[in-house]
Every structure is written in structure tokens, then in C-alpha cells.
Amino acid sequence: MTIQFKDESFRGDFSYANSPSNIPRFPFPFPEDEYMYSTNIEPHHAARAGSPFENAFDVDEHYVAEMKDRALVLAEDPGRCQALPHMETAGWDFVELVMVSKARDYPDLFKLTMDGDRWHWINKPLQIDDTFTFGDSSTLPCHPMEYIGRQVQGDHAILDQRDGNLWLDAGIITAQADWSLDFDVGMNFFEWHAPVPLAHELGVFQRALKFLLTLPQGQPSRRLNWTLTVNPRLDTSPENYPKWGPDRMTVTPENIGEKVHLRVELQTFWRLPRSNAILFPIRTYLMAMNEVVTQPKWARRIHRVMRDLRPELVEYKGLSRYHPILVEWLSQFDDGAPTSPGIFPD
Amino acid sequence: MSESIIEESILSRPTYGTLKIVPGLAHYFLADASGAECVIRVVQELPRDMMDKVHILYVPTPGEAALITSLYALGANRFEHFPTIEEAVGKLGEWLSDAKMGTQLYLAGTEGLVGQGVAKGEECGLDHTAVQCEHRGSLARRVQCVHCKTMIEDVTTQPVKCPSCELLLFVRDHYSRRLAAFQGVCINAEDPTEEIEIKEVFK
């Protein structure tokens, strides 16, 4: 299967859209008709050919455009990519994991040749052809995390493990749902999650941390997280809130189907071999409500989830201004019929 | 000055204890005027022959001299005072850079001073178990503007206007130890025409 990479934008004219064939493979985040935070972690093994869970690092039609958007963000704000000094080995672990996985899963797009520590990497979609010495950062144009982070969809955080906790000591974060890497760098698991409502009290984070601390190498895990974003904008950082905040005022019953996007993060967790750090890819998928409702099961379910969403989550996720009109608009697609279990469309 | 009460808050928000001398090879103190009495309280208790291991940095309020005299009279190995937190913390970095295992750091005073002392200790490789903090005085916050990254000292109002980019910032409870600052995020970004009353809240 060859992928047709789209020429599209996540800002300005927002030309981003999903091709009809890309819609059913969207990682719809609701396995049930209601949603509440939980420690929803499962093994990240291959599931369903064609789904975003088929490969270690999913590559789709938005790859090239997303990497262009990342380059724009980094040019404006280099603070979106930061690594504390002890995170270089982890950066190389990240390089290896991505290159080996992509060359294996997409041999027509990526090619890796290793001759001892001399590595030759070809990334056809981005027209990169580089030779470097693995482990020697002077043979790359930048920090290894930044080098590979510019070639893989999704934000990436790298967590150092010590003192029975995880520490957010490195990351390349240009497509975040409203959190600041520059502010959170160096925090531990409980500190960077501090602003999240209800989940601490439910013990979600205590259980999740316990699980992650014993995450074995070679057995990655995954979870889905979601929010809503007005316009298909990847960079919804707090830094740029004055740029994207006003979009929330533009939602009307007439334009809501095209304006409001379901924003899903496919989060995976990988123990890294040399550094013992954890790589945390946060892969964002965006889909307009008009596209979501093309799948009748999803349309019914998202109406029920949104209608019954806890007020604390409505507030935290920043939906307050348009939540009532969204629920009203979605209700036209819900005939009350039962929905099948699981996230995949019928 | 009375002990300050900090309301229960989110988990990134630091909590503070009461300074107590623990065994160590060297004891470093950093305080401002609100925290001076904590330093005096614990150092006074020490036997004379331990004073050689005590090093004190102090940031007085302008024009104040009585506390300088009292701190000086403790007879520490080194006592220096500086007009700003930034200079005192810079000096602390110098002192800690040749500190050895067994170093203890004691911080007392306003949240801005304590936070910057903690960040410096961490930067110099001190284990967090070797750092003690006692909060005294005003609850004024040090705030980082998340938009233009300006650090705003002694913030007492909610919201606060960023002196640099001029956005009106909501002061969150989210706190970074590395930056020793709370986060300030534009309060009316969605609707810039919204008028918001500025209230004195961090006293």
C-alpha cells in the first residue's frame, strides 16, 4: 500500500481534512456510551490491519504536512524542544526505536542500513538521506531527540526513571493539547498531572505510575486520550493561546460540524534499552464532527458521551463555550438504538 | 511574624515545613526578612563549636538593619547579605559549587525566595532530602508569563498584567520547581473584550 501524502495546513486556511478512506481508521476513543477517566492502558500489540494500532509508529496521509507544521513551530519557539543534559542516551534510544520500527513496518518509505555504528538512514517522504555514527551526536545536525522527533508524527516526551518516579526531562512538543513543555520540564509524574481534575482522587495516577515503573522492554503499552479543538489546529499550546483561544468564540450551530474537531491522542509507552527511560509518543489525530458522524455507531455514541460528560471535564477540556450547542447538534444523529461494544465502526 | 497557612491545592504546588537542624558537614542558610527569625531560632540552638559549619545568606528589606545585626551576631563562619534574591541565590550557587556530601540547605521566607533556593540547590546537585524549607511572610507569588516567558516577581493580584507583553494573566496554582514560579496564562484570550476586575488575593 502506498500512502498519498496530503499537502495541507493546520493553521491559516486550515486545509487539513481526512480522505474518506482515512475516516474509518480513526482511533475513536470511546469504547462505551459514557466516558470517565480510568487507567485505560493496554498492550500495544498489532491490532486490525489498516488500523492505527497495526504498526509501532503509525504513518498516515498527514505525515508530511505534520512535519512541516512542526518545523514552523520550532522555528518560532525553540523552547518546544528541550532535553536536560542527562537525556542524550535516551535520545539515541529514541532514534533507534523509530528507525528500526519504521524501516521494518514501511520498507517502501524508510530504509536503515547499519554497518557497525555507521548508520545510513533514508526517509523518502521527507527526502532525507543521512549517514551518521550511532551514539555520536556530533554526527547529527542537532540533538538526537530533535533529529528523529522532526521525522515522526506526534509529540514525544522522554521520562527519566529514578526515586520511584518518572521525570519529564526531555521532549519535543509542538502539537499539544494546552500544556507547556517549557513549564513542565523536570517535573515528576504527579506534578505534571497536577492540573487534571478528579483523576488523582480516583487513584488513576497512582495506578498508572505503578504500572509504568515496571514497564518491561519489548512490551510497549498504549492508551487513548481525547479532547475537542476548534479548527484542525495542531499547535494548541498555552504559549499561543491568544492565537487559538478566539476560535472558540466562532462556533455556531451552522458551522459546528466543520469547525469542531475530535482530537484523539494515541499515547504509547516504551521502555528504552540503554537509558532505562520511557519514551512517551503522543500521536494526535484530528477529525471534524462532520466526518465523525459519517459512522452511525460513532455518531450515536459521541452524542451520549458529550451529553453526559462530567462538568469538571467540560471545564478542564475547555469546551464550556460551545458544549451545549454541540450536544444539541449531535442529538440529530442519535436515534436511541444500542451501540456495539468497542471503538471500531460497525 | 506569624506562620502562614497555605490552603490545600494541587500536587505541583509546594508545601513547606519547619526548619530543623539535621546532622551534616555543612549547613547553608538562605533567608529574607520574613524568614530571618527562623534562621535565628534554629542557629541559636547550635553548640558554639558547630558555628564553623554554618553559612548564612540574607536578603533584607531595604533600610532594615536590626535583623542584619542579629544574624551577624550568630557568629556563623560566613554571613553575607544582598539587596536582591537573585544576587543572594547567585552567591548560594557559588558556595554550593564547592560543597561536599553531607551538605544541608535551609531556606526560609517568602515563596519566591524559597522556590529560587530550591531550584539552585537542585541545579547544584543537592538531593531534595538535604533541602528544608519554611515559608514565612507574604503569599506573593513569582509568576512566569507562559506567553512571553517574563518572570514577574511579588505578584499579589489575580489576575496580573504582564509588564512585558501586557496580557492579563490568570495566576494558576500549577508550579514549576525548576523555574521557581507559578504559571500565568492569559485570562481573556478567548474574548479579549471581556473586562476583568483585578483583585488583591496573595497577601
Ligand code: HEM
Ligand atoms: C508517562 C507519560 C505521561 C506524560 C508525559 C503525560 C503528560 C500529561 C500532560 C502534560 C497532561 C496535561 C496536564 C495539564 O493540564 O497541564 C496530561 C493529562 C492527562 N493524563 Fe497524562 N501523561 C503521561 C501518562 C499518563 C498515563 C499513563 C495516564 C493514565 C491514566 C495519564 C492520564 C492523563 C489524564 C486522564 C489526563 C487529562 C487529560 C484530559 O482530560 O484531556 N497520563 N498528561
